[in-house]
Amino acid sequence: MPHFDLPLDQLRQYAPTVAEPADFDAFWRATLAAAAEHPVLVDVRPEPTHLRLVDTWDVTFAGYGGDPVRAWYTRPAGADGPLPVVVEYVGYGRGRGLPHERLTWPVAGYAHLLMDARGQSGHHAAGDTPDPRAGAPGGPWPVTWGILAPEDYYYRRLITDAVRAVQAARALPGVDPGRVVAAGNSQGGGIALAVAGLVDDLAALITTAPFLCHVQRAIEITDAEPYGEIARYLAADRTAEDAVRRTLSYVDGVTFARRAVAPAHFGVGLRDTVCPPSTVFAAHNQYGAANGRPEPPRRAMHVYPFNGHEGGEAVQVRRQLAWLAGVLAAPGDVAGPATDTTEESA
Template structure:
């Protein structure tokens, strides 16, 4: 795939005025308040993995509307002290898989909570979490379920699950609740970014090729799925454009990025048609801009000029490992709690 988006010098300055609803903060505050009314941990049980160096648990926590959400909790075997925890979110069409599939973070010495994606099992990986809220009007794909109104939209539920995963991680044994990191790639990167905008006291964010950023532009410049699924829906439902654009404005990663406080590590591939680089830069360039602090938030962006959605692969993971070790070795900065900043603790 050749370069198709803006030149890199323009990307580094690209900070579009992505519109956000007047009730954006109120919408998410009410959504998360309702979820927080329930105890977060439902069940934690040991999960045999046949691996000697890590221990795993099958975790169930209460997500949106109290729905049970599954996750794997894994940590280095024989380590008793509280550890920083990486809460990881999976890509589009994936489930949590099996506990031995993602071992980078526990092998590196971290606790690791991998959240399942409700109702997405079967396309790329196995999942165990149902989505019992499929009645709202919209298309058949996750990104179009309930897309005609924000209240019934699929990503309202999934983002709420993602915030609750942080709360569940903090309640797990062997976790240092002051050192929680949100991480993910593609859809997972978009969820991690949303969490960074909704949870004020994360220790760090790692968001790679984030999905759901500057969505209005994405659906105009790429036909690749998942954005292409929105395009296909609108190609049939021609009178739905206004309602769809309004719904998407409530989950746009740029809006969450503006409110974020945590040190952040981003990456994009310049040949990425799945999550175009301008959409990731739109979030990165406005990260922390409206979080209530007079000080800029520490952030870094890695660019892979010759890569697409695979970005930097193992090279990038190594950069994440080194960056996170440095961030967690430093004292955590004070978190501003001004109105309009991050929304939940």
């Protein structure tokens, strides 16, 4: 797939006006306040893994509406003292899988909470969290569940779960509650970006090819899933466009990005038809623009000109590790810088 989106020099300046509902902040304040009425931790129990270098717990926490959400909590075995924790969100159609599948962050010395995605088990990786509130009018795919009204939309529930995962992580033993990182790729990257816009004391954000950014453009320029599922739904229900566009405006990553304050690390492939590069740059370029702080947050972007949705893969992870070490370094520690730059990668 050759480049199909804007040229890189235009992408670096791309800062479109994204439709923002007048009650966006009130909507999310009310949603999160309702979730906060439920105690966050429901159950924490050791999980046997036969891995000697990490310890894992099966965690259940209360998400949207108090619904039980599952997660894996993993730490370096025998680690002393509270650790920074990376709260990770999974890609579209994935569940939390098995605890030995994602070990990068605990092996690097961090605590790690991997949140399940309600209702998405069975597409690419197994999960253990149903979505008991599915069933509102909409299409057959997660991205279209309840899409006719923001109050019913699936991503209202998933984003709320994600904020509650941060709260659950802070309540777990062995976690430094002042050093919580939101992380993810694709859908997980979009959810992490939403969390950065809703939680004002995160230590950092790590997001690659984030989904749900500049959604109005995405559904017009790509047919790749998941955006293509929205287009197919609208092709079948020709009267739903106004309602769908209104719903999507409540979950757009650009609007969340504008409110974020944490240092952020982005990545994008210029041949990505799943999450088109212009949608990612729209969030990156406006990150922190409306957070009310006198100085913009630090941010970095790595660009992969010849890659699609896979982006930088292991190379990007190596860069994330180096960048996060710099962000979290205590005064006097030796670590790489957390730069404010757009860096093009070969």
